[in-house]
Amino acid sequence: MSTSATVHGGSRHHILSVLVENKAGVLARVASLFSRRGYNIFSLAVAPTDDERFSRLTIVVDVESAPLEQIIRQLDKLVNVVQISELAPEAAIERELLLATVRAEGPARVEVATLVAIFQGSVIDVGPDQVTVAVTGTPEALDSAEDLLRPFGIVELQRTGRVALPRLGARRRLTPVADRSA
Amino acid sequence: MELTGAQALIKSLEMEGVEVVFGLPGGAILPVYDPLLDSSIRHVLVRHEQGAGHAAEGYAQVTGRPGVAMVTSGPGATNIVTPLMDAMMDSVPLVVVSGQVPTTAIGTDAFQETAITSITMGITKHNWLVTDPADLPRVVAEAFHVATSGRPGPVLVDVPKDVSNARTSWYWPSADDLDLPGYRLPRAPEPGLVRRAAELLLGAERPVLYVGGGVIKAEASEALRRLVDLSGAPVVTTLMARGAFPDDDPRCLGMPGMHGTWTATTAMQRADLLVALGSRFDDRVTGKVATFAPGAKVVHVDVDPAEIGKVRRADVGIVADCKVAIEALCEALEELGSTPEGRARPGTPAASRPDLGPWHAQLAKWRQAHPLRYEQTQGGPLKPQFVVETLRELSPPDTVVVTGVGQHQMWASQYWRFAEPRTWVTSGGAGTMGFAVPAALGAKVGRPDRTVWAIDGDGCFQMTAQELVTATAERIPVKVAILNNAYLGMVRQWQELFYEERYSEVYLSPDLPDYVQWAEAMGCRAFRVESPEEVAPTIEKANEIDDRPVVIDFRTDAFEKVYPMVPAGASNDEIIEGPAQGEGGR
Numbered sequence A: 001m002s003t004s005a006t007v008h009g010g011s012r013h014h015i016l017s018v019l020v021e022n023k024a025g026v027l028a029r030v031a032s033l034f035s036r037r038g039y040n041i042f043s044l045a046v047a048p049t050d051d052e053r054f055s056r057l058t059i060v061v062d063v064e065s066a067p068l069e070q071i072i073r074q075l076d077k078l079v080n081v082v083q084i085s086e087l088a089p090e091a092a093i094e095r096e097l098l099l100a101t102v103r104a105e106g107p108a109r110v111e112v113a114t115l116v117a118i119f120q121g122s123v124i125d126v127g128p129d130q131v132t133v134a135v136t137g138t139p140e141a142l143d144s145a146e147d148l149l150r151p152f153g154i155v156e157l158q159r160t161g162r163v164a165l166p167r168l169g170a171r172r173r174l175t176p177v178a179d180r181s182a
Numbered sequence B: 001m002e003l004t005g006a007q008a009l010i011k012s013l014e015m016e017g018v019e020v021v022f023g024l025p026g027g028a029i030l031p032v033y034d035p036l037l038d039s040s041i042r043h044v045l046v047r048h049e050q051g052a053g054h055a056a057e058g059y060a061q062v063t064g065r066p067g068v069a070m071v072t073s074g075p076g077a078t079n080i081v082t083p084l085m086d087a088m089m090d091s092v093p094l095v096v097v098s099g100q101v102p103t104t105a106i107g108t109d110a111f112q113e114t115a116i117t118s119i120t121m122g123i124t125k126h127n128w129l130v131t132d133p134a135d136l137p138r139v140v141a142e143a144f145h146v147a148t149s150g151r152p153g154p155v156l157v158d159v160p161k162d163v164s165n166a167r168t169s170w171y172w173p174s175a176d177d178l179d180l181p182g183y184r185l186p187r188a189p190e191p192g193l194v195r196r197a198a199e200l201l202l203g204a205e206r207p208v209l210y211v212g213g214g215v216i217k218a219e220a221s222e223a224l225r226r227l228v229d230l231s232g233a234p235v236v237t238t239l240m241a242r243g244a245f246p247d248d249d250p251r252c253l254g255m256p257g258m259h260g261t262w263t264a265t266t267a268m269q270r271a272d273l274l275v276a277l278g279s280r281f282d283d284r285v286t287g288k289v290a291t292f293a294p295g296a297k298v299v300h301v302d303v304d305p306a307e308i309g310k311v312r313r314a315d316v317g318i319v320a321d322c323k324v325a326i327e328a329l330c331e332a333l334e335e336l337g338s339t340p341e342g343r344a345r346p347g348t349p350a351a352s353r354p355d356l357g358p359w360h361a362q363l364a365k366w367r368q369a370h371p372l373r374y375e376q377t378q379g380g381p382l383k384p385q386f387v388v389e390t391l392r393e394l395s396p397p398d399t400v401v402v403t404g405v406g407q408h409q410m411w412a413s414q415y416w417r418f419a420e421p422r423t424w425v426t427s428g429g430a431g432t433m434g435f436a437v438p439a440a441l442g443a444k445v446g447r448p449d450r451t452v453w454a455i456d457g458d459g460c461f462q463m464t465a466q467e468l469v470t471a472t473a474e475r476i477p478v479k480v481a482i483l484n485n486a487y488l489g490m491v492r493q494w495q496e497l498f499y500e501e502r503y504s505e506v507y508l509s510p511d512l513p514d515y516v517q518w519a520e521a522m523g524c525r526a527f528r529v530e531s532p533e534e535v536a537p538t539i540e541k542a543n544e545i546d547d548r549p550v551v552i553d554f555r556t557d558a559f560e561k562v563y564p565m566v567p568a569g570a571s572n573d574e575i576i577e578g579p580a581q582g583e584g585g586r
C-alpha cells in the first residue's frame, strides 16, 4: 500500500475518509477504538452524506503512533464502518474553516480586513475593539493566516479540522481497504 | 401474528436453535423471563452473572455453537463484563442479552441504569441497543451472525423494558434482511498466495506449523492432519489450540512459549519457516518479539486481516477461514507433487525438496534431552503434575478438561495428553481466575455424554465456587480437582524467582476454607487427598459418581514451580528448565 504522508506540525499525517453507518454511538466506537489501541487522532470531522443512512468521518491520524495499515484494519473491523479510503494528500482537495476573534482597534481593523481578504476570508463580526474573521482554506493556508493574525492579539480561535475529497481525475488513487491484499 | 417484544426475543432465540440460556433475572429483564416459561429453551439459573458468562463460554468451546447468557440491567450487566472480555480475547462466540431501563428513562440515572453498550464497546465484537420492538428479530439474527462468523466473538444485545413489553408483529428475517453494510467476511484465499505458501513449505529445511485456537474454531483439525502428512512438518499447539492435533503423534511437539515444552519453543526459534495457522504471535508465545524465531520466514493464515502483520511481518499473509485455507494449501502441495505418505511424485517440485530427516532427528534429540519433568517421591509432598497425569490415565480419553488460571492451568496443559479438539477449555488471552467452575458447568451442559474435569487452583476456586450450587441444583455432574497449594501459586512463583523470595500477599492457607465441607454444603461429594497413594483410588471413586458434582481437595506441594519458563520479556532462547532431577523441587 502507499505510505504517502504530509508533513504537518512536524509529524507524519494521513487522511482517512471513513464512511460509517449513521447510527447512535458510531463516533464513540471509532474514538474508543483509537484510544484503546493507542492511536492518536490529529483532527476529526463528521458530516452527513447525500445518503442519509451514512455519515463520513474525515480523520487525520498521527502515524507516528502506529502503523497506518494496522489502524485501518482495526477500524475496518468495526461493524458500523462501511468503507475506508486513504486519501493521499497530493490527490485530495482539503479544506478547513478557521474562526478567530482578534484585537483590532483603529487602523488595525483595516489591516486585519486586508489580511483576511488575501486569504479570501472575511470579517463577519465587529465590536468596539475586536473583530471576528472567518477563513476557509487548506490547513497549510490556515496555518499561515493564523501566524499572520497572531501579532494583532488573538482573543479566541477555532478550527474545524479538515474535510477532504479526492481530486477529480485522481479517483483511482483512492484505496478502498477491502481491496487491499494482505 | 402479534407478540410482545419479549416473546419475539425468545422466539428469535428459538429460531437460532438455542437450547440453553445461562442467566439470572431482575427488574429490567423481567418481561423476557415470562415467555421463557413457555419456551423449549432450558434456562440454567446461575448464582452470579459472571458464572452465566463463563458457563456460556464453556458451552461454546465444547460444542462450537454460540453460548447464550441473559442478565438484568445495571449490576447484572456489569457482572458479565469479565466474561465478555474473556470471550473477546479468546474469540469465543457468545451472545449476551441484557435488560435495560425503559427508553424513556435512559439517561436519567434511573434505578439500575448503566450504559452497558458503552462499557462493552471495546470488549465485544459488536453490540446493539434495541429501541424498537420491531427490530428485535432482525437484531437477534444479526447478533448470532456476527458472533459466529468470521473471527468469532462476543456480542451484547441490550433490550429496554418498554421495548420488551411493547407489542410488535412477528417475522423472521432472511439473510438478505440483515442490515450489516459494514460487515464483511473473508473471501476464498487467493490462489497465488496459497501457491507461494506451499512453495515455501517445500523449500524449508526446518518448518514448524504454529497452530493456534483458530484451527479449533474453524473445525480444521482433519485438514491440519492432512497438511502434516503432506508437508511432513512438525506441529506446535498453543494454549488455545491444545487438542487441535493429537499429543501422541510423534510430530506434535506440544505447547510453545512461556511455559511451553523446551522442544516446541526451541523448534520455533531455530525454524526457517513458521506457518502460523489461526495463531496471533501472542507475547506468551513469542517472548521478546525482536529475538523471536529470528531465522524464520512467516506464512500467516488468519480469518482476521488485522492479525496479519500485527506483531510479526508475514512473508505470505493469507486472510481466510483456517479450514478453507489449510485445504487449499493441501491441494497446492499435492499439485506440487507431495503425497500423504511423504513420498513425492517423481519429477515434481516436491521431489527435490530438502530432506526433513535431519530436522526430525534434531527434534527427537531435543525431546529426549529436555523432557517435561517432575519427581513424585514416595511419602514426599504430593506433586501437582502427578495428580494431572493420574487424572488423565484414569479418566476416559475423551474427557473434557477445564482450568482456572495459574500454575495448575500450565500443569494441566503440559501434562494432559490431548487426543481431539474441543476437549480443552481454558482462559487464555485474558487469564481470568474463576473461569473453571462455571465454564466446566457450561461444558457439561454442552456435552452431557462426556466426563468433565475442572482442574482448578485454590485461589481461583474461591472466586466462583458458588456455581457448584447451580451444578447441584440443575443436576450438572461436573468434577473439580483443586490443586490446593495454599497459595496464589503463580504469583508466588514470580515473587520467588524475580522478587528475591519477598512474598507479598500470596498466602491463602490450605484449610481455610475447608474445601470438603464447603463442597458438601453445596451438595457435592467431596474428598481430600494428601498423599500420592490416595490419588488414584480417590479419582476412581470420583469418576464413578455421576449423579452430582464431585470436588477433590488435592493438597499439593506449595513449593513446586512451573517449568520450563521463559521470564516475561526475555528471549525464547533463555529457557529456564528448573532444578535437575534429584535436586529437589525448591
Ligand SMILES: Cc1ncc(C[n+]2csc(CCOP(=O)(O)OP(=O)(O)O)c2C)c(N)n1
Pocket: B404, B405, B406, B407, B408, B409, B431, B432, B433, B434, B456, B457, B458, B459, B460, B461, B483, B485, B487, B488, B489, B490, B491
Ligand atoms: C481475576 C484475576 N485476578 C488476578 C489474577 C492474577 N493471577 C494470575 S495467576 C494467580 C494465582 C492463582 O492462584 P490459584 O488459583 O491458587 O492457582 P495456582 O497458581 O496456585 O495454581 C493470580 C492471582 C488473574 N489472573 N485473574
Ligand SMILES: [Mg+2]
Pocket: B457, B458, B459, B483, B484, B485, B486, B487, B488, B489
Ligand atoms: Mg494455588
